[in-house]
Amino acid sequence: MRHHLILRVITKLIAPPIILFALYVxxxxxxxxxxxxxxxxIFAAALILFGIVFGLRKVKRVLPPWLxxxxxxxxxxxxGGTGVVSLFVGKSFLDYSALASYPKDGQHYGIIAVExxxxxxVATVMVAIxxxxxxxxxxxxxxxx
Amino acid sequence: MDxxxxxxxxxxxxxxxxxxxxxxxLFAVVMLAGVFSLLSALLFVTLDAVDVAFTEAAxxxxxxxxxxxxxxxxxxxxxxxxxxxxxxxxxxxCITGAVLIYGTLDMPSFGSAQSPAQxxxxxQYLERTPKDxxxxxxxxxxxxxxxxxxxxGETVVVFTAAVGVLILIGGFARRRDPEExxxx
Numbered sequence: 001m002r003h004h005l006i007l008r009v010i011t012k013l014i015a016p017p018i019i020l021f022a023l024y025v026x027x028x029x030x031x032x033x034x035x036x037x038x039x040x041x042i043f044a045a046a047l048i049l050f051g052i053v054f055g056l057r058k059v060k061r062v063l064p065p066w067l068x069x070x071x072x073x074x075x076x077x078x079x080g081g082t083g084v085v086s087l088f089v090g091k092s093f094l095d096y097s098a099l100a101s102y103p104k105d106g107q108h109y110g111i112i113a114v115e116x117x118x119x120x121x122v123a124t125v126m127v128a129i130x131x132x133x134x135x136x137x138x139x140x141x142x143x144x145x
Numbered sequence: 146m147d148x149x150x151x152x153x154x155x156x157x158x159x160x161x162x163x164x165x166x167x168x169x170x171l172f173a174v175v176m177l178a179g180v181f182s183l184l185s186a187l188l189f190v191t192l193d194a195v196d197v198a199f200t201e202a203a204x205x206x207x208x209x210x211x212x213x214x215x216x217x218x219x220x221x222x223x224x225x226x227x228x229x230x231x232x233x234x235x236x237x238x239c240i241t242g243a244v245l246i247y248g249t250l251d252m253p254s255f256g257s258a259q260s261p262a263q264x265x266x267x268x269q270y271l272e273r274t275p276k277d278x279x280x281x282x283x284x285x286x287x288x289x290x291x292x293x294x295x296x297x298g299e300t301v302v303v304f305t306a307a308v309g310v311l312i313l314i315g316g317f318a319r320r321r322d323p324e325e326x327x328x329x
Contacts (some may be wrong), residue, residue: 025199028278033195035288037299041203048211069311076304078186079297107278111289114296121300125307126208132310133215 004053011053018046026119030108036115040122047123048130056134068128078086082113150191158184169224175213183208196284 026039050058082094089098096110097103161181168174182205188197206312271289280286288296 021272029285030282033199033284035196035285038196038199038203041200041208045203045207045211047209052211069307072304072307075222076300079300083293083297094297096293100161102278103277106203107280107286107290109286113281114293115285117294118300119171120305122177126308129212129310130215132314133212133219136314 007053012051015046015050018049019043022046022119026115027112029115030111033087036118037112038120039115040119040124041126043119043123044126048087050139051130051134056131060131062128063124065128065131068124068131072121072128074123075117075119078117078120079114080117082110082117086110147191151188154184154191156174158188169226170221171217172214172222174224175210175217179206179210182209194283237324 022039022043025034025042026036028034029039047059047063050062082096082099084093086095086098087093091098094110094114096108096114097106099106099109099113158181161177161184165174165177165181168177182201184200186206201276235269262319263319270291271283274280274283274286276291280290304318
């Protein structure tokens with residue numbers, strides 16, 4: 001899409017706000033609509049948009065494929081690990097009240113941790129699926145769209 | 146006013162669905178499917194289910210449209226014309242639709258205070274969440290804390306999807322990237 005000047009300029013303009021919005025949805029999910037799942041999808045959308053307009057090679061330089069699949073596993077492990085931590089403190093699996101001296105604080109920390117896990121996992125899984133599809137296809141001619 | 150908005154949204158969804166049926170160019174079909182998702186997201190907003198609307202807009206209209214485009218690029222961009230009229234799919238669709246409508250006859254009327262959604266556990270959750278967790282967004286509290294096991298399972302399912310796709314159509318194997326040679 002080299003000659004699509006408008007697409008390139010607009011993508012450069014809106015990709016950073018999309019990522020910022022994803023972070024807002026991620027970390028403000030306790031107070032407003034949203035959470036890890038939505039944030040992950042929005043984050044992935046920014047990267048995929050960048051990839052579509054500027055080419056797979058450039059987005060792979062930002063987020064290399066070997067890192068993507070490891071981060072996806074890390075997200076799931078972060079979720080499970082939070083549960084295991086509460087298990088070691090003496091409460092049941094995924095009972096976040098154990099994570100701090102006050103149960104309400106513990107719940108807050110636990111929710112933030114698991115939502116972060118969900119967000120990382122979802123974002124990287126979406127990007128991984130996009131990589132898998134886009135790596136196989138030849139670049140589509142503009143006339144074919 | 147709400148009824149009017151709902152009617153307009155439903156009418157637009159039906160129009161979109163009919164347009165999808167008539168289209169042969171799959172690019173337009175994918176775009177219209179995104180429009181359909183966006184309309185249903187608006188419908189969720191009018192139902193005050195903002196979290197669901199958010200997910201629908203991000204996943205249905207955003208990511209799945211992109212993935213459909215990716216799939217389309219791998220296969221064909223035109224729908225094949227059916228060679229002859231076959232009544233079986235029409236019959237299946239009609240029967241399924243009739244069964245679904247029959248199923249709604251048992252449901253409580255829209256917005257009824259006596260419906261199980263209002264009287265069952267929802268009230269308890271609304272009451273207990275501020276005391277238990279102090280999280281203002283009850284949806285997040287239920288998803289991440291009360292139903293933490295379920296959400297963990299969902300995350301694992303999403304991860305499994307990535308693993309499945311990578312095993313099926315590659316990603317682990319080091320293959321020549323078609324864009325690697327591009328000079329841009």
